[in-house]
Amino acid sequence: MGLREDLERFREIGDERRPDLAEFIREGDLSGSSHDAVRIPVKLVDLPSFEYDRRDMGGVGQGDGGTPEPGQPVDVPGDPGDADGEGDEEGDPGEEGGEHGYYEMDPEEFARELDEELGLDLEPKGKRVVEEVEGDFTELTRAGPNSTLDFEQLFKRGLKRKLATDFDEAYVREACRVAGADARDVFEFCRAENVLVSLAWVREAMNDIAEEGVSLDEYASFDEFAERVERDPVSARIRRDGLRDVPFRREDERYRQPEVIEKKQKNVVVVNIRDVSGSMRKTKRELVERTFTPLDWYLTGKYDEAEFRYVAHDADAWEVERGEFFGIRSGGGTRISSAYELAAEILEEYPFSDWNRYVFAAGDSENSSNDTVENVVPLMREIPANLHAYVETQPGGNTINATHAEEIERELADRDDVVVARVGGPEDVTDAIRTILSTEGTEE
Structure with missing residues (x-):
């Protein structure tokens, strides 16, 4: 490894050898820092240099510049303090800043390192609202432009009504054939069985059956009818026959609006x-x-x-x-x-x-x-x-x-x-x- 590599290695070691935050807080000089910059002294490592041997006061290799004084540093080509192999003229200021022996960090870095050093986990809360922005279209309203109509919501609400109001028409027509029962009797029986049929529909069905010449005395009572006839659930009928129509209403319409997101400082x-x-x-x-x-x-x-x-x-x-x-x-x-x-x-x-x-x-x-x-x-x-x-x-x-x-x-x-x-x-x-x-x- 050459001299230049040695110098760089020693410099890197020096930069890294600053005290940890706990030591700095306990013992360091806090006055050198400002509100926006924390300055932590670095434990500098002396860089190696050649010095004239005090024991040798003469001999070959002294050069034309005269004999160095004992202990006088000897310039090393390529050393950062000797740009281009030559030092600054006497009395002239150097162009590059020297190393001041401080590691400077901003408060954000200081806070991160102190969290790690002390095992802290403070999570600041945002309070003051400084901006409101539009997020994803996740909010639903009852009004809005047609381009934002949520068809999925419209279909779901219509389908829910379909499942709630649909009934097994064949089952009700059979109930109309109970002996001695009129439209009101059939309607009340169906409602008791949670069949959502209207009285008008039952009357029309009984008229149709009479016109068709079908017997209205097929079942002696509603109990006998219930034992002999099974209902066809609406879900089974939809799976078997599919949906011919879904009843949509204006009140089912929902329009997507962007979520308003508050950015807090x-x-x-x-x-x-x-x-x-x-x-x-x-x-x-x-x-x-x-x-x-x-x-x-x-x-x-x-x-x-x-x-x-x-x-x-x-x-x-x-x-x-x-x-x-x-x-x-x-x-x-x-x-x-x-x-x-x-x-x-x-x-x-x-x-x-x-x-x-x-x-x-x-x-x-x-x-x-x-x-x-x-x-x-x-x-x-x-x-x-x-x-x-x-x-x-x-x-x-x-x-x-x-x-x-x-x-x-x-x-x-x-x-x-x-x-x-x-x-x-x-x-x-x-x-x-x-x-x-x-x-x-x-x-x-």
Whole structure:
């Protein structure tokens, strides 16, 4: 294998040696990525090169360019950094971009890989109708152009009527020959036997029989007639004699129309809430960022349209831009319900009938006395959402006042759209993300 092939092989190995997503989420630098592009550092592999041997300070083969310094790289013809065998002139910028040590993926690829990495199977729901299109001609209506008349349906309805109303004429004519029976008696007997004949038809049949000179006293009673004469079922007669006519009516007509198909857009709004009170020090803030940022990327990749709103709170709540969200720190107290009150106002702009809605909150579980049970829990029950999630960040374990997460779990245990995840350190982040994204309530 030549030097050129070796270089290409080492480069391919370097491109492939990026950290897996779980490692990147736990330990990587998330700040280098944007809303539309996730940049993951690559573990570069040093490419091989020739260097001048420090032990040999002279001799044949030094060339006209002077003696290289010990350790100085020697150009290799064909190396990508030495185009056409010659390097750039000193001070001139190169024309091709260098390797920056990042693997860049869009949110869609990030979501697919995270699904595989964490074993997720979130299937976004389409809600907002963005287009109505005509599908196959599968709908039936009572009116329409003649070109869309469904002859199969017309025939089936006519045949159904034929089978329901047809009767064995020979059987009824024989019933007319019961001794002493008049047309009314024959009609009532036939109806009792589910023979759908009319009284007028029976009268006409008895007149025909009389004119033909046939005896009307062939059977002493209807019981004797029933014992001696068998009915010929209509299905057997149709198989034997075929159909001479099918009675069609206007009401049997059905016209095919195209099915109207609604194309729905999969869109989502996420309200991210963060406690910025004095107890949320740097380590806790970093854990919130390390959890919420991949969630934003994931949902951006999963949905056609994704909007994110950011709410910071101490004792009061206010909306901020994403760039401010993870860095704010306040010296105030904590009242988590203020954030949910603001979230409810924000979500009024996104009707639940048109938008998938997620409310993600994070903090160290410290809250003002009774605020969780008396205010936060009722608000979480009242705000319709696919999922309410609370991420507790408490490195080193809970303090005595950190009861918010436990109260949420206890008070909302009956809800399948509420989840609590605990993050004590970077090693817990991927498990928390899996827990959140594996939980979604059933829409009402």
